[in-house]
Amino acid sequence: MKEVKSMTKKTFGVIGVCGANGNLIARILEERGYDVIGTDLSSAEKCRFSKSLEGYDMELYYGETPDEFFEKSDYIVPPASLSKKSAIFKKIDKSLFELEDVIDNFHTEKPVFGITGTNGKTTTTTLLKKIAYDNGIEPAEHNLEKMQGNAEYIPILQSRLHGDVAILEVGTFGVPGTVKRIVECAEIQAGLITNITPDHLDSLGSFMDYAHVKGEFIGELNSKQLIVNGQDPTIMGLLREYDFNGDLITFGIDWMPESVNSKECVCGREIKVKEIISGCGYYFCPCGITTPQVDYIATNIDLKNRRFDLHTPDEKLEVQMSIDGLHNVYNVTGVIIAAHEFLKLPYDKILESVATFTGVEGRMEKVAEINSTEIYVDYAHNPAGVQTVLDQFEKLFGDFTCVITVSSESGHDGDLAIFNNALEYAKYVVPASAASQKIACELIRDDSSLTEKILFDHVDDFVKKGTLGASYDEVREGIEKALTMDCGLIVAIGEAATKFKSCVDDL
Missing domain, CATH: 3.40.1190.10 (Mur-like, catalytic domain)
Known part of the structure; x- marks a missing residue:
């Protein structure tokens, strides 16, 4: 472990300030009184976390890492994921101060x-x-x-x-x-x-x-x-x-x-x-x-x-x-x-x-009212969370149509449990995610009477990312389909529903 106390020069060059760890490390170092220079291959316009760097006195290089960055830095803070075979790593000729060094040297100093x-x-x-x-x-x-x-x-x-x-x-x-x-x-x-x-x-x-x-x-x-x-x-x-x-x-x-x-x-x-x-x-x-x-x-x-x-x-x-x-x-x-x-x-x-607490964005959040039909989104994405949320919607509002945008982190069993929860509490179910569409196909194949309750007509090939089970267009199409039913409430569940909630503007 490198100890900050033994360092006589205090300028840190942080590589990857547009990434979560690099961004946080740069801010920690400056808040502790050190000079910080940052760099990232992203452009200033595409830097995901540029807003969190506003107000800090850092010299930042976007789009490239020039030789000047290395010349001005006494210590280099590389991303943990940076390959030692990469071109930028080969340019490092200063001492490294890595993620674990940050954790070991700077303590929380607060409750x-x-x-x-x-x-x-x-x-x-x-x-x-x-x-x-x-x-x-x-x-x-x-x-x-x-x-x-x-x-x-x-x-x-x-x-x-x-x-x-x-x-x-x-x-x-x-x-x-x-x-x-x-x-x-x-x-x-x-x-x-x-x-x-x-x-x-x-x-x-x-x-x-x-x-x-x-x-x-x-x-x-x-x-x-x-x-x-x-x-x-x-x-x-x-x-x-x-x-x-x-x-x-x-x-x-x-x-x-x-x-x-x-x-x-x-x-x-x-x-x-x-x-x-x-x-x-x-x-x-x-x-x-x-x-x-x-x-x-x-x-x-x-x-x-x-x-x-x-x-x-x-x-x-x-x-x-x-x-x-x-x-x-x-x-x-x-x-x-x-x-x-x-x-x-x-x-x-x-x-x-x-x-006076009105809740968290994406949790039982009303996003629109279209032709007297209220539309809510909720981030619920695992079986227990979906069951609890849909149970509460039923208690509070009565009948609703559920749009499923989830791809469960528990795989097929999780997707099935989520779909069954939707069937239990909702009047109608619209499978918008590829995972829920596959479950719908299985259920309807075993019980054709479910076609009266499940609004299903195809299986897409969307590739899930974590619990993100549907695209913008699929969420919009799911809500649009739900609007055709005789329900005064639509509940769209899942990460995709909350991420793409602005799709209701198209409707």
């Missing part, structure tokens, strides 16, 4: 809070940041435009940027060790787990394999503070498996279960869960995992008026939301606890912020 889970992470993170801002506390922001930034090295580098606190969304691409590395290297001191439901099964193979990747969060925070959804048996099972001995705070909601489904316990048994939302509710396993008496409980929930009472260990709070859905009662409850425990804010200040 750091992490939020993980399968669903609800972004809403929870965004609301907690809003509460911080509203109360004069500035969170560190990566400011990478249109980048969720919850995995790889982004949270780790984000925690080192300017701010009073760091509030980090911790995700995973289904790779063991990812969450462990983020918690350790971002120096997270406390955290919240929303839920753990099946996802990334294509890369991990089984639900429990995926659960244990999320469980790394518990293992790394074992003696610290954790706020968890106590009505999720997977979370409670992992807490026991990791022998968690820190400050544990549990929360849940008082609601009549509407279905009973199976969920694998950490002991290997299939247990019955009386579900409030997908994968969470009331449960008992012979191994001893059972629904606890939670520390914070939401009661008297009025979804129509977006109100509920929250019983804390000390008092009862009256909570007014500006967002919809039972799943958001869980999200808001977890955030209230985090704001009180981690940000040390009084409840009255927290509740003021909660009441």
Whole structure:
């Protein structure tokens, strides 16, 4: 490891400032008082993250890396992906200062809070940041435009940027060790787990394999503070498996279960869960995992008026939301606890912020109304997330047409589960993604009566990118097809629906 203290010259040349890591490293170095020169093969016009560099005093070279860049730099910061055989690497004749050197030399120097889970992470993170801002506390922001930034090295580098606190969304691409590395290297001191439901099964193979990747969060925070959804048996099972001995705070909601489904316990048994939302509710396993008496409980929930009472260990709070859905009662409850425990804010200040939070772009977001038909998009892209969101739409609005733009990260089984959830809750289903079209073809082949409910006429050959399962034109065509049905509401689900929501302007 290179130590900054031993360096007498302090000009860093950062290669790849239009990439996420290079951009963040350049900003970290300048915020710590070093001179920074940046370069990138992208032009200034095509630099994806150029806006986040505005306001920094950096000399930037776009489109090429001239000899002058190397002459002015005392140390070169190359991208981790840069091949040592590349032409630009061969031009480096100065000492290297690499990604790991940045992590080792520059620490967070602020309180750091992490939020993980399968669903609800972004809403929870965004609301907690809003509460911080509203109360004069500035969170560190990566400011990478249109980048969720919850995995790889982004949270780790984000925690080192300017701010009073760091509030980090911790995700995973289904790779063991990812969450462990983020918690350790971002120096997270406390955290919240929303839920753990099946996802990334294509890369991990089984639900429990995926659960244990999320469980790394518990293992790394074992003696610290954790706020968890106590009505999720997977979370409670992992807490026991990791022998968690820190400050544990549990929360849940008082609601009549509407279905009973199976969920694998950490002991290997299939247990019955009386579900409030997908994968969470009331449960008992012979191994001893059972629904606890939670520390914070939401009661008297009025979804129509977006109100509920929250019983804390000390008092009862009256909570007014500006967002919809039972799943958001869980999200808001977890955030209230985090704001009180981690940000040390009084409840009255927290509740003021909660009441004015109108949600996250792409989450139960109304994007248009065409001929009296309301059109919503939602980012839900895994079976549990889709089930929860569509269940809430049905509760709140009644009949709707569902446009599926998803390609599940759990492959065919995930695509099938998502489609079946759409069939259960929607009046009509429009498969817009190639993956959902293939499922529709299979289902209709086995049961021709489904042609009355599924608006299906072809299978395209779109190649998915992660969960992006459809193109702009396919999302537009799917919504256009949904507009022909006798429903006053269209719900388009998936990453493509949120990314290409502007397609409604064509309609």
